Structures are given as structure tokens and as C-alpha cells.
Amino acid sequence: MNGIDILENVSKIGQLILLLSGYALHRRLSKLKKERPLTKYESFLKVFVMLGIYAWTLSFFLLFMWG
Secondary structure, three states, X not given: OOHHHHHHHHHHXXXXXXXXXXXXXXXXXXXXXXXXXXXXXXXXXXXHHHHHHHHHHHHHHHHHXXX
């Protein structure tokens, strides 16, 4: 096992952590939306978090199918 394999594994763990924390943030903003209207910043953040999750999912599956 060389250093590149270790870096790839750490990168995969980092991606998983970012994905889960992004989803948690999106869920929290969705719950907050039920209590009060979201500010422009919160709405912007919610949209771009979901856009990032969708882009990561699409690229992950495309790379998986290609490789």
C-alpha cells in the first residue's frame, strides 16, 4: 500500500463527511423554514448545498460508470 492509496481513502472519507454535513445543514434549514421565513442568505445557502450534493452524486456515478 503506497501513499496514494492512503490519500484516496482519506479523500473518500472527507467527501462522505462533507456530504453528510451538507445534508444535515439542508435539513436544519428546511425545519427552520417551517418556523419562520428564511433570509436571502439562508435560501441561497440551502439551494447551493443541494446543488453541491446533486453535482457530487452525479459526478460520482458518472466516474463509477466510466471507470
